[in-house]
Amino acid sequence: YDSISYDQVYATVARAVEKGLKKFDTAPHYGLGVSEQRLGAALSQCKAEMSISQVAVYTKVGRLIHRRADSNDNDRIETENLPENSLFVDCPKENCAILDYRKSGVTQSLYDSVARLGLTSIKELGGVRVHDPEIADRYETEAFPEAFITLRQFNSFEVSIGTNSVRVARRALDEGLVDAIMLANSWNLLDQGGKDLLLSCHHKHIPVD
Numbered sequence: 708y709d710s711i712s713y714d715q716v717y718a719t720v721a722r723a724v725e726k727g728l729k730k731f732d733t734a735p736h737y738g739l740g741v742s743e744q745r746l747g748a749a750l751s752q753c754k755a756e757m758s759i760s761q762v763a764v765y766t767k768v769g770r771l772i773h774r775r776a777d778s779n780d781n782d783r784i785e786t787e788n789l790p791e792n793s794l795f796v797d798c799p800k801e802n803c804a805i806l807d808y809r810k811s812g813v814t815q816s817l818y819d820s821v822a823r824l825g826l827t828s829i830k831e832l833g834g835v836r837v838h839d840p841e842i843a844d845r846y847e848t849e850a851f852p853e854a855f856i857t858l859r860q861f862n863s864f865e866v867s868i869g870t871n872s873v874r875v876a877r878r879a880l881d882e883g884l885v886d887a888i889m890l891a892n893s894w895n896l897l898d899q900g901g902k903d904l905l906l907s908c909h910h911k912h913i914p915v916d
Contacts, residue, residue, distance in 0.1 A: 708794060708795060708796055709796065710796045710797050711797070713745060713748070713749075716745045716746075716748075716749050717748075717749045717752055717753070719749075720746065720749035720750060720753060721749065721752075721753040724750070724753050724755050724762060725753075729761065729762055729763060730763055730765060730833065730916070731746055731750070731762065731763070731764050731765065732764075732765045732766075732889070732916070733746050733764065733765070733766050733767075733824075734766055734767035734770075734836075734838055734869070735766070735767065735768075735770050735771070735772045735804070735816060735819065735820060735823075736767065736769075736770050736788065736804060736838060736839075737795060738795040738797050738798045739772050739788070739790065739793070739795070739798040739799055739802040739803070739804060740772040740798075740799070740802060740819075740823055741795070741797050741798055741799065742795075743766060743820055743823035743824050744823045744824075744825075746764065746824065747764075747823060747824030747825040747826065748825060750762060750764070751825050763832075763833025763834065764824060764826075764831075764832055764833055765832070765833050765834040765835070765836060765865070765867075765916075766820045766824070766832060766835055766836075767835065767836045767837070767838035767869055768808070768812070768813045768816040768817065768820075768835060768836075768837060768838060768854060768858070769806065769807070769808050769812075769813075769816070769837055769838040769839060769840065769854065770785065770788075770804040770805065770806060770807070770816070770838065771804070771805045771807050771812055771815060771816055771819065772802055772803075772804060772805075772819065773802065773803055773805055774801050774802060774803075775789075775801055775802065775803045776801065778803060778805065782805045783805055783806040783807065784803050784804070784805055784806075785803070785804040785805070785806055788803075788804045789803055790802065790803075808837070808840065808853065808854045809853060809854075810853055810854075810856075810857045813853075813854050813857040813858065814857060817829055817832075817835065817861070820832075829861055829863060829864070830863040830864070832863075832864045833864060833865060834864050834865030834866070834867055834886075834887065835858050835864055835865070835866060835867070836866075836867045836868055836869035836889055837854045837855060837858070837867075837868050837869070837879075838869045838870075839869065839870060839871070840854070840868065840870060840875060841870050841871060841872035841874075841875040851878065851879070851882070851884070852882065852884055855868075855879070855884040855885070865886045865887055866884070866885055866886050866887075867885045867886055867887040867888060867889060867916070868884070868885050868888055868889065869889040869891075870888075870889070870890060870891070871890075871891045871892050871893070873890065873893050873900050873901050873904050876888050876890050876901075876904055877904050877907075880904070880907060880908065880911070880913060885913070886913070886914070887913060887914040887915065887916060888904075888908060888913060888914075888915050888916070889915075889916040890904065890905075890915060
């Protein structure tokens, strides 16, 4: 990725809203909080109406963004996503991502995201995805089903999963944990491994993003 200015961000978002794009996807992971901050500011600047029928923001849980100086030995810091290792070039050097799919972590992540996006309430979110639970020590011990159950308790937005794994997305679908699925890298000219899953989603009327 290349570094871009906020003016470029605003111009892109404003044009998308003007052309009728209604769904905007972001995550704490993207730029260690910068993506949410910039998206929220741009949507506010172009006076987008935040609602499912107008403009809906979808964010994710599974990572908390902390200042590195405030982390401790008990935090599960995602070392491959530290600023010096991250593929996101504009992320703040003082931040780090801490993996946390527990109820407390998911809840805190939601409130943190709302603040970064400049929203007034969790109810303004269009949807929330459990992000990257495909690594075994994440989903076996935490993400299934605690993160999904926690999101369901808010009863105000679409609950989904954001994953690169067909197998993990299939599990979420089969266990009835999601309203929608975001599946990356499994339906393109080179990789069509997600075909059966996509057909199952079609039969069950589960949207795929």
